[in-house]
Amino acid sequence: MDVPAFRERLSRLAPKDPLVLAVSGGGDSVALAHLVKEAGRQAVVAHLDHGLRPESPLDQAFVQALAERLGFPFFTERVEVARIAQARGENLEAVAREVRYAFLHRVAREVRARAILTAHTLDDQAETVLLQLLQGTARATGIREREGLVVRPLLVHTREELRAYLRARGETWREDPTNQDPALDRNFLRLFVFPLLEERFPAAKRALARFAEARTEEEGVLERQAEARLLPDPRFFVPAFRAAPLLEAPLAVRRRALRRLLEKLGLRPEARLVLLLEEALRGRPQTLPGGVLARRKGGTLFLLPPKPRLPLPPGFRRPAPGDYLERSSGRKRLVDFLAEKGVPRELKPLWPVRAEGSRVVEVLGLYPPPPRRPTWRRPWRRRPRPSGKGRCRWGRSSCSRTASSGPTTGWRG
Numbered sequence: 001m002d003v004p005a006f007r008e009r010l011s012r013l014a015p016k017d018p019l020v021l022a023v024s025g026g027g028d029s030v031a032l033a034h035l036v037k038e039a040g041r042q043a044v045v046a047h048l049d050h051g052l053r054p055e056s057p058l059d060q061a062f063v064q065a066l067a068e069r070l071g072f073p074f075f076t077e078r079v080e081v082a083r084i085a086q087a088r089g090e091n092l093e094a095v096a097r098e099v100r101y102a103f104l105h106r107v108a109r110e111v112r113a114r115a116i117l118t119a120h121t122l123d124d125q126a127e128t129v130l131l132q133l134l135q136g137t138a139r140a141t142g143i144r145e146r147e148g149l150v151v152r153p154l155l156v157h158t159r160e161e162l163r164a165y166l167r168a169r170g171e172t173w174r175e176d177p178t179n180q181d182p183a184l185d186r187n188f189l190r191l192f193v194f195p196l197l198e199e200r201f202p203a204a205k206r207a208l209a210r211f212a213e214a215r216t217e218e219e220g221v222l223e224r225q226a227e228a229r230l231l232p233d234p235r236f237f238v239p240a241f242r243a244a245p246l247l248e249a250p251l252a253v254r255r256r257a258l259r260r261l262l263e264k265l266g267l268r269p270e271a272r273l274v275l276l277l278e279e280a281l282r283g284r285p286q287t288l289p290g291g292v293l294a295r296r297k298g299g300t301l302f303l304l305p306p307k308p309r310l311p312l313p314p315g316f317r318r319p320a321p322g323d324y325l326e327r328s329s330g331r332k333r334l335v336d337f338l339a340e341k342g343v344p345r346e347l348k349p350l351w352p353v354r355a356e357g358s359r360v361v362e363v364l365g366l367y368p369p370p371p372r373r374p375t376w377r378r379p380w381r382r383r384p385r386p387s388g389k390g391r392c393r394w395g396r397s398s399c400s401r402t403a404s405s406g407p408t409t410g411w412r413g
Contacts, residue, residue: 001165006153007039013151014115017042020108021117022100023066025059025174028119030066031162032154034171036117037070043117045070046107048100049078052178059174075107093184101150108149120152123159126205127189129212136270141219142212158205219256225249226256235365237310238347239264239303243296246281254278265292265303277301298342308347316352316364323353325360325367334360341366 021036023029023045036043045067049056060076067074085095104116120143129142145152154162166173182188197204229249233240241261246254258277259269267273267289276286280294281301287293291306312318323334338348343366354362362368 001161003035003038006035009156010036010039010041010153013146013153014117016114018111018113019043019115019117020104020111020113021045021072022104022119023047023063024176025063026176027163027166027173028121028154028159030171030173031166032117032119033066033070033072034166034169037072044073044075044107044111044113046104047074047076048103049076050081050096050099051078052082062174077103079103105149113149115151116149117151117153119154121154121157121159121162122205122209125155125212126194126208127186129208130189130193131185135268136272140212141215142209144216155209222253222256225253226260229253229257230260233300235341236300236302236343236347238305238308241301243281243299243301246301261303265290293346295344297344300342302344304344304346308350310347310350310352312352313364316354319349319351319353320358322358323355323360324358334363337363337367
């Protein structure tokens with residue numbers, strides 16, 4: 001293990017102390033704690049007990065002893081992650097990750113840390129890339145080296161390199177028995193798929209890591225282009241985006257933009273869901289997971305939740321049969337007016353209106369139209385032009401020029 005190289009890498013990624021070290025007690029995070037200490041950096045150790053295993057108190061005691069031995073302050077919490085996931089009806093792994101990073105950020109705020117260090121390795125990177133490809137996310141950018149405060153300085157090192165480093169120092173670590181459960185996708189790849197791959201392709205993990213690095217660099221450029229194509233339509237009270245910028249975008253940019261939409265909805269940006277949004281953009285409504293209806297009406301792509309909630313300010317009500325507007329061009333039914341403004345049928349019964357009987361005097365955000373702002377123009381001032389005889393066209397001698405001055409010579413005041 002090249003400690004000077006690690007010190008230099010850490011200085012580049014997280015130049016200022018203090019640091020928060022996420023330490024579970026496993027070999028990777030224990031190696032991280034020792035490397036940070038050997039690099040001469042100031043840090044605190046943070047350990048979250050997820051309450052998922054009977055032996056988790058032993059892990060906490062081990063990490064606390066390690067922190068004391070290294071001279072790092074120790075922070076810990078216990079959270080019943082399984083109970084939270086069950087109450088929410090969400091995936092256990094996803095909830096555990098959310099709770100863990102929330103804890104790490106709380107510690108960072110408390111100690112005013114400049115970075116949170118996690119012990120993700122090159123093996124984790126390769127597993128993540130392959131898992132993303134197999135799950136159909138079509139991005140496969142893997143684990144980012146830095147995301148906000150979170151820094152991952154061990155992505156260039158394998159698990160075996162870190163364990164060899166610990167063995168050389170006579171150090172021990174804790175083993176999580178759940179890492180041997182093949183029912184979990186990542187464990188299945190680690191225990192069965194990668195041994196076969198590396199038997200035939202010994203550099204498979206490094207190749208996948210390089211692929212992720214290249215994709216991340218490309219993704220940064222394309223993501224900025226994709227974000228520029230996501231133009232919210234401010235007239236509506238549900239997620240709605242202008243369709244034309246998406247339809248006119250190159251295919252690669254459009255699909256990245258649609259993946260961003262899925263992420264905004266809290267959905268995994270799988271390729272099949274991106275294709276559903278493509279169909280919706282072409283005018284064929286599609287239902288996404290969670291009952292979200294993706295539908296284009298006019299120039300707008302709507303992402304309608306199963307039960308849309310529109311505001312109802314004081315003095316407003318929901319539309320009623322027979323509602324109409326009196327306009328200079330005559331009477332118009334409210335339903336026709338809403339259709340004219342591009343309001344989808346799912347929102348028409350909910351749109352807030354203010355009315356006197358059946359006569360609608362205000363449609364929230366749509367009628368009456370906002371007054372036009374007066375336009376201000378700089379007062380026009382005529383500039384003098386030469387008469388060709390040494391005097392202005394206005395006959396004033398103060399703007400005369402010499403006979404020898406050419407056509408590009410400036411005027412004298």
